[in-house]
Amino acid sequence: MPELPEVETFRRIMEKRALGRTVRRVLVGDRRILAGVAAVRLSRGLVGKRFSAALRHGKQAFLTVEGGGAVGIHFGMSGLPVILEKGEPEPPHSRVVFRFTDDTALVFRCPRMFGKVRLLQSANRFIEQRGLGPDALAADLRAFRKAMKPRKGAVKGALLNQSVLAGIGNVYADEVLFQTGIAPETPGERLDAEDHRRLHGNLRRIFTTSLRLETDWTAVPKTWLIPNRNRDGSCPRCRNPLRRGTVTGRTTFWCASCQSDRSENLYSGGTSR
Numbered sequence: 381m382p383e384l385p386e387v388e389t390f391r392r393i394m395e396k397r398a399l400g401r402t403v404r405r406v407l408v409g410d411r412r413i414l415a416g417v418a419a420v421r422l423s424r425g426l427v428g429k430r431f432s433a434a435l436r437h438g439k440q441a442f443l444t445v446e447g448g449g450a451v452g453i454h455f456g457m458s459g460l461p462v463i464l465e466k467g468e469p470e471p472p473h474s475r476v477v478f479r480f481t482d483d484t485a486l487v488f489r490c491p492r493m494f495g496k497v498r499l500l501q502s503a504n505r506f507i508e509q510r511g512l513g514p515d516a517l518a519a520d521l522r523a524f525r526k527a528m529k530p531r532k533g534a535v536k537g538a539l540l541n542q543s544v545l546a547g548i549g550n551v552y553a554d555e556v557l558f559q560t561g562i563a564p565e566t567p568g569e570r571l572d573a574e575d576h577r578r579l580h581g582n583l584r585r586i587f588t589t590s591l592r593l594e595t596d597w598t599a600v601p602k603t604w605l606i607p608n609r610n611r612d613g614s615c616p617r618c619r620n621p622l623r624r625g626t627v628t629g630r631t632t633f634w635c636a637s638c639q640s641d642r643s644e645n646l647y648s649g650g651t652s653r
Contacts, residue, residue: 381494382455384516384547385590387439390461394443394486395434397463401480402430413475413488415496425449425499426478435503437515438546442503450503456494462487507546516547517587524580531568537628538568548583550630551606552590556583557634558605563641564627564634609633 382390403426408419417425426445435442435450443451453459462471464485470477473491480486488497500506514523527545531538538544539553548556557564559582562575571579586604593599600606603616613622615635622633 381457381549382439382459383549383552384436384438385552385587385595387441387455387547388436388517388591389595390455391434391436391441393463394431394441394461397484398443398461398478398480398486399431399434401482401484403427403478404481405477405479407474407477407479409475409477410493412493413490413495413497415498417497417499422476422497422499426451437503437507438512438542439549440503440507440510440512440546442500442506444503448501450500450506452496452498452500452503452506453488454496454498456490456492456496458492459488459490459495462489511543512546513542513544514546516545516583519545519580521577521580524583525573525576528568528571528576528579533568534565534628535562535568535571536564536630536632540628540630550632551609552583552586554609554633555586555605558639559586561639563636563639564632566641605633605635 406423406426408414408422411419414422430446431443432446433444435444439454441453441455443453445451464470464487466483470487471489473489474487475490475495476488476497478486488495513527519527528538531544536553536557539548539556540550554564556579560578590600597606605616608614608616608622611624613633614620615622615638618635618637620635620637623636624631624633626632
């Protein structure tokens with residue numbers, strides 16, 4: 381599923397290519413992609429108007445509408461924005477197409493249908509109603525510590541909890557814990573101020589690096605966990621086999637040698653491969 385860096389990359393595409401153009405027509409290829417709005421109402425709310433800004437909070441993207449309101453886009457597991465130039469055909473799995481008066485278009489392509497498109501009063505109101513925590517990339521150290529400090533469950537669970545920090549998914553949670561040397565099931569209350577400082581710093585560095593590489597996971601440093609995150613993977617530091625198990629309901633990879641567990645019998649349910 382797209383995590384914060386991927387959604388930020390999508391936001392930048394929409395910001396560069398979809399703003400300032402007047403919507404001529406809205407085509408809904410599959411009504412199941414809509415949440416809380418009918419296709420007719422979506423069209424009536426957008427035709428003749430322009431998108432004025434592209435925003436993001438965590439994994440949620442928003443296109444604000446000139447004169448008020450916003451389109452909310454959740455990309456799900458396989459969604460992405462596609463920009464069509466004049467005369468270009470719509471790609472397969474085009475779920476919503478925003479046709480502009482200059483004959484270009486913004487397409488929400490979503491093969492697996494886990495994404496959603498909404499018509500909102502405002503992005504901020506949606507964020508508040510959903511109870512989303514601070515954006516994981518925008519949060520400074522103070523906000524990060526405030527969000528993480530009271531957490532008593534597994535630290536990985538806190539990182540994945542969108543009401544704590546918005547934008548971190550399974551892959552990047554494993555990565556930041558690996559680079560910080562903290563095991564995923566470490567209880568949150570056992571982390572101190574220095575742990576929070578290092579987690580925050582590594583998270584920002586990982587996200588900014590991923591954005592610089594345009595979220596190409598094949599291009600990330602070989603010292604990262606991501607290239608080795610598979611059943612037969614080994615730790616890029618100590619070369620020991622990575623452990624694989626389930627933490628807070630998610631498949632998790634970690635190095636038992638390089639990541640401190642800080643508690644007894646922490647991995648009784650995990651597997652070595």
